[in-house]
Amino acid sequence: MEKHPIHRPAESKPLTPEPEIHESAHILHSMFGSWTSVGPRNQIIESHIGDYTYTMDDVTINYTEVGRYTSIASHVCINPVDHPMERVTQHHMTYRRRDYDFATTDDEAIFERRRSNRVTIGHDVWIGHGAIIMKGVHIGTGAVIGSGAIVTKDVEPYAIVVGVPAKPVRKRFSEDVISSLLQIAWWDWPREVIMERFEELSDTASFIRKYGG
Structure with a gap:
């Protein structure tokens, strides 16, 4: 009889009041509440994550306030950064000037513009796999964002939105x-x-x- 290896997932480690941040996550100037969990390969920049909120793998969160008890599935992107389309070139060499040795300082105006367009997400929100939340959007408490949705407008509390661009289908x-x-x-x-x-x-x-x- 041919034998096949059996693979069993490792048992999850119990959470604690201390935030659980995966070692592969990149975190910059962000704060985390109690009982929070951040998955592998996350990138979280200048954001605040409320108590009991968790993220799965490969999540990007920029300049965002996230409430408590929010569930964020894998490959979600919240507040993707924009590029200066009004310039001759959109390439980030014009504002990340030091990286390319074009100047001794970066163009901080671009970063301040990004910071001014924060996303806010309420409590007990469920954001499905691969969803994208665009800059400046507010997601109401209890809302559901469908997998693959691109959210360009505010979402009311307890609304379910799906599609590209995301549109409400009903309330919970x-x-x-x-x-x-x-x-x-x-x-x-x-x-x-x-x-x-x-x-x-x-x-x-x-x-x-x-x-x-």
Whole structure:
């Protein structure tokens, strides 16, 4: 009988309040909340990642504020950097001048322009595989960004958007339920309260009956 090797995935290591950053990730001037996890080959520049948010592999995040409990799938790109199309050449030698020995200083105006177009992502957002979030966009709490979507406009809370460019297909819940969830704001609860009420997070109707105003 022919024998075949069996490959079993390694058991995941439990997370801790200390951020878990994969050794292959490139991080520059960024901050991470408690229980966060950053996957392999991520590039995160001048961004803030909220508590419990995680990223999978090959994610790029530039100049972005990400809320708590957000799930970011592999190969997502948030706030891809732009090039100066108005110049004779778009090549970055005109602003990364030191790299090419054209000047002793870089053109900081380009980098400041990028910083001024930050992306903001709410709490409990799910961003699917390969999605791209363009500069200056705001993603509302509870939203779903479909795999491969290119988001060029703001997304309302709890909306599901798909496509290129991304367009809303429906809301996850009725407007009454959305209003209640936003009012409850469970993502702001301290960990001890989350632990106490953990089992209730799986039943939306009873959760709202119990904690809604």
